[in-house]
Amino acid sequence: MPYISLEAHLPGITGLLEYRKDTAAPIRSLTQVLLRGPSTLSEGERELIATIVSYGNECKFCTAAHTAAADTLLGESNTSQRMKENIVSAPVSEKMKALLEIAALVRQNGKNVTDEAIQKAKKEGATDIEIHDTVLIAALFCLYNRYVDGLATVTPPQPEFYQALADRLVKHGYNRLPQGYDHLKKTATEVK
């Protein structure tokens, strides 16, 4: 049970973003530009960064949602699975490994990001903007994970829920749906 009154048909982050819309607006816009805006990192790579941070923060809702989004964008689920097991042996480029390592350090504390970790990423060809965006995506998910778990929002157990959410994130991105979320009320009852 969430610690505050949230709409029952909107588990996880969505209920929070609908609870207070004036703070949700910049959080949504920031996420949209970071994860879907113009970038030399693919959308799939950026979802992997969101996933590794949420996984490290033990946020089940965000981990399931962004794993599903990354898998949908990449067209397979092997990469996200192996990344969660071990970044070093994950089937991603050396540059991505270095950026994922930076994200994992940011998750612990900003001060834990070492010159060595940054130099390694630069040596593998990471640009200043890629390093910046990696750090900010990791920091942003430290916000999301704490918001979602700190108010004890509902984490649905059904994998279909996260696939439907991922399809929405891939198709519509992170902006608020123009029609709102009332249409999900029916689906929520059907799933249970």
Added chain:
Amino acid sequence: MPHIQVPEGVPGIRSLVMFRPETGQYLYELAQVLLRGESPLSEAERELIAAYVSSRNNCMFCMSSHAAAARCLYGDQKNIVDEVLADMQRSSVTEKMKSLLHIAGKVQILGKEVTEEDVAAAREQGASEREIHDTVLIAATFSMFNRYVDGLASWTPTDPAAYEEMGVRMSTKGYALPTKI
């Protein structure tokens, strides 16, 4: 030295948002609505939560600047800020604020650290749902800002006078995206 090439001589988050205003504009919008927008918590209380979380994350830049803003906003009660940063439980802040700061401290560690008992204790002290929500979101937001500022090793001034000046600006003008040095 910052890890990336941000404008020289600009401190903390200001240098980062000038490097990337595409994301920076929303970070400043969030700070403005969260810390200055409509809320049952006063601006002083919200800046205090920000400073408290930043202190627990050892983020000197955010801690010093938000503590300075909180001191300005608390006015003749400004000692509360330093009391809370030194020892929150023994400070002269209200019992309700103590229970909210306790929740903020849990959020700083990890979201799932916040227990039903923590929330029940805050409600017993008269905290509303919206106050609990805003406390959690401020603590979560500063868990982001602190990591952004330190994760890119942005410049942290050491002169206390620099923060006093920032505190005055933040408490009177709020948060607007910096466009030039």
